[in-house]
Amino acid sequence: MPKPNNQDANSLLVLGGTSAVALAYARLRASEGKPIILVGRNSDKLKLNQADLAARTKKPVDIHVCDLSDTAILDKNWNAVTSMGHNISEVFLAYGLLGDQLKTQKDSQKFLASLNTNFVSAAMWAEKAFDHFAYKGSGQITVIGSVAGDRGRQSNYHYGTAKGALEIFCDGMAHRAARFKGAKINILLVKPGFIDTPMTDHLDKGGLLWASPEKIAKITLKAVFRGKRKIYAPWFWRFILLLIRMTPRFAFHKTGL
Amino acid sequence: MKPVLSWGRINDKYCNVVRADYFADPNLLTIAESSDNGMLLAHGMGRSYGDSGLNKGGVIFQTTRQNHxxxxxxxxxxxxxxxxxxxxxxxxxxxxxxxxxxxxxxxxxxxxxxxxxxxxxxxxxxxxxxxxxxxxxxxxxxxxxxxxxxxxxxxxxxxxxxxxxxxxxxxxxxxxxxxxxIESSYLETENIPYTSLDEFFSLSEESAKWPYTVAWIDCFAPKSKQGRGIFTRAKFSNYGALDIHRDDHIATWPFVTPALFLNRFSITAFNFLYRWRPGARMKGRSHYDSFFYPLDGINHWNRLYGKAGFFQHQSLIPLERSKEGIGDLLDIIKESKQGSFLAVLKLHGPEYSPGTMSFCRPGKGVSLALDFANKGQKTRQLLERLDACVLKHNGRTYPAKDGRMSAQTFQTAFPQWTKLEAMRDPKFSSSFWRRVSQTTS
Incomplete structure (x- = not known):
């Protein structure tokens, strides 16, 4: 396969190229004329997104099919992605699995797999991206976290733990980046609230708390332009989570949240 | 089953809402089975005014995620x-x-x-x-x-x-x-006020070479000035930037307007202001967004018509009957004292579309689009009278905008409906279709 020559243009690498937020974000970037690499597991879905983005950007859009959560061959996948002929300047890490906690509580292998997907592999990819940008001198790493990582709640602390750990990881990377002399790496952690995606279709939706993937993508892009490190999306979740974190334990434990 | 409102906010029907996946092609049989009546209907942005996008007791299959x-x-x-x-x-x-x-x-x-x-x-x-x-x-x-x-x-x-x-x-x-x-996203537009239906026809004729023409009319004009309004014609400019439309709405209509403010005085005042606004005599340039989509700037503009919602009525009358037909329609509206803020008149050309059931099928004619705040029985009676008048002049009413026309009206205007019924997917139906395909005596 001929390698596209994109050394001049700065490419966006999307990890989790079939996620709704990732597609919305990649569409915004495509309209700026960025080349894009989509990584994900399902090749049919990736191809559909590839065609859509290619129509928008008029620059090469490539796909790499792999299981992002497979930590055993993660290095190999990273090498494959970075040798596609793109000059990657931005990594957008959007994959994740909400999972059903009633199942992961009963099945420790499933629990392990969900931790692997939502935290272990994600952190490993982020670390790879960090090294890549440290060598190159600059780069943007954008990670989709969740408000679920702000406080452990009985109904979804399995998912929340992984997202909370990812936040600590991003904090650490940001600290490391800040102490770098010469290299400019920005790490942005986005903590969305409820997003109207297929991942949440089993819930009852509607009302002001729900945001579309397009809205989250727009907020994220604005934060990237402004060099932000951590945002809630939309902004009001900051205050909702502030209240949730400040609720004293005796009161919090009476709720079924 | 959830209540689903159409754009006119009148026909709320309880449907089972199923949302399309981003990627997979739908399994129609399984989706149809998830409802009471076993029928489904694809549903996009819900901009149809009446019940042609609704499916009471059935599934509406929301397609907006399949947007590649x-x-x-x-x-x-x-x-x-x-x-x-x-x-x-x-x-x-x-x-x-x-x-x-x-x-x-x-x-x-x-x-x-x-x-x-x-x-x-x-x-x-x-x-x-x-x-x-x-x-x-x-x-x-x-x-x-x-x-x-x-x-x-x-x-x-x-x-x-x-x-x-x-x-x-x-x-x-x-x-x-x-x-x-296009070479630019801007149009060269001319707005020309005129004072009678005759003038509308002569302006339309004179502007035949312009790619875009339309007229706004004042439906409360006195009989001597019947059909007066503002004629707009435009063409894409061949210089200028290729700017896309702005991202957000300019404003959101914040609440449902209380019915008190929707009467013939407010409409007359609106019409007066609209006729005398600075742009009404404009000759200049406008972006495609403000030219084609003025109402898109206001999110939820359909709330403007109050809690009871509103009806749209669009009819197309063949050219040879149009002068008389449009005149008759305007007489009926004026007499009813229920006016329309935005009444739109447009000369149609011959139809090139192959659509068997297309609204514009009969070819050359004049279409009149009106909206009426829903005031219950008296508005429905007015619409019935308009329908009858349209039929009398061999015209037809637009299904996409309708939520109430009788089966008889529909079947008279669209005799080819039986062909659609024969080719209809047996699992597909809509509230509109069940209403207008009833047997009439």
Whole structure:
């Protein structure tokens, strides 16, 4: 396969190229004329997104099919992605699995797999991206976290733990980046609230708390332009989570949240 | 089952709402089975005014996630996209490349599938026909056979029936059509006030070469000035930037307007202001967004008509009867004292669209679009009288905007409806269709 020559243009690498937020974000970037690499597991879905983005950007859009959560061959996948002929300047890490906690509580292998997907592999990819940008001198790493990582709640602390750990990881990377002399790496952690995606279709939706993937993508892009490190999306979740974190334990434990 | 409101906010029907996946083609049989009556209907942005997009007791299958562009050739302007994409999104992609929609309705917030199913027309109908005339191919999934690709050459009957087929011939997967080249996203527009229906016709004739023409009329004008209004004509400019429309709405209509403010005095005042606003005598340039989609600037403008909602009524009267017919319609409205803020008059050209059921099918004529706040029985009576008048002049009423026309009215104006009924996918139906396909005595 001929390698596209994109050394001049700065490419966006999307990890989790079939996620709704990732597609919305990649569409915004495509309209700026960025080349894009989509990584994900399902090749049919990736191809559909590839065609859509290619129509928008008029620059090469490539796909790499792999299981992002497979930590055993993660290095190999990273090498494959970075040798596609793109000059990657931005990594957008959007994959994740909400999972059903009633199942992961009963099945420790499933629990392990969900931790692997939502935290272990994600952190490993982020670390790879960090090294890549440290060598190159600059780069943007954008990670989709969740408000679920702000406080452990009985109904979804399995998912929340992984997202909370990812936040600590991003904090650490940001600290490391800040102490770098010469290299400019920005790490942005986005903590969305409820997003109207297929991942949440089993819930009852509607009302002001729900945001579309397009809205989250727009907020994220604005934060990237402004060099932000951590945002809630939309902004009001900051205050909702502030209240949730400040609720004293005796009161919090009476709720079924 | 959830209550679903159509754009006119009158026909709320309880439907089982199922949302399309981003990627997979739908399994129609399984989806249809999830409802009480076993019927389904594809539903896009819900911009149809009445019940043609609703399916009481059945499934409405929301397509907006199936919004991928599958192919876009910037050399030829041929675009292939999934049916759930909005025209807004297409413009976002095509305009910077110098391509515009061949035909556009008055809002960009409709899906491509919905636009095909209603064979929408626009201000350039007199030159290029409705959207159906520009469709090259489409893919249709039916519950009773495999997915078929239809075009004017293959599966021609199904193709012709799907264009303007009210979404009843099956699920539209994707549509391929040809865009129109533009050199700028700005139009050169002229607004010309005029004072009578005769003048409307002479202006329309004089402007035959202009690609876009339309007129706003004041339906409370005195009899001597019947049909007065503002005639607008425009063409795309051949210089200027290829700017896309702005991202957000300018404003949101914040609440449902109390009925108290919707009466003939407020409408007369509105009409007066509209007629004397600075732009009413403008000759200048406007962006496509403000020219084609003035109401899109206000999010939820349909709340303007109050809690009871509103009716739209659009009719098309053949050219030879149009002067008399439009005059009669305006007389009925004036007499009823229920006016319309935005009454729109448009000279239609011959129809080039292959759609068997297309609204614009009879060819040359004049269409009049009106909206009326819902004041209960008296508004329904007025609409009945308008329907009767339209039929008397061999005209027809537009299904996409209707939520109440009688089966008899529909069947008289669209005698070919039996062909659609015969080719309808047995699992597809709508509230509108069940109403208008009833046996009449």
């Amino acid at each position: 562009i599958l192919d876009f050739d910037t050399q030829t302007g041929i675009i292939k996209a999934r049916a759930g994409i909005t025209l807004e999104e297409i413009l976002r992609v095509s305009v910077p490349q110098g391509w515009f929609l061949p035909v556009t309705p008055g809002t960009k917030y409709v899906t491509l599938g919905g636009a095909v199913a209603n064979d929408v027309h626009g201000k350039n109908h007199h030159k290029v026909g409705s959207l159906g005339a520009h469709i090259m191919r489409l893919s249709l999934t039916r519950s009773d056979r495999k997915t078929v690709i239809c075009s004017p050459r293959t599966q021609k009957k199904l193709f012709n029936m799907t264009i303007g087929g009210l979404g009843l011939t099956g699920f539209i997967n994707w549509v391929e059509f040809k865009l129109k080249p």
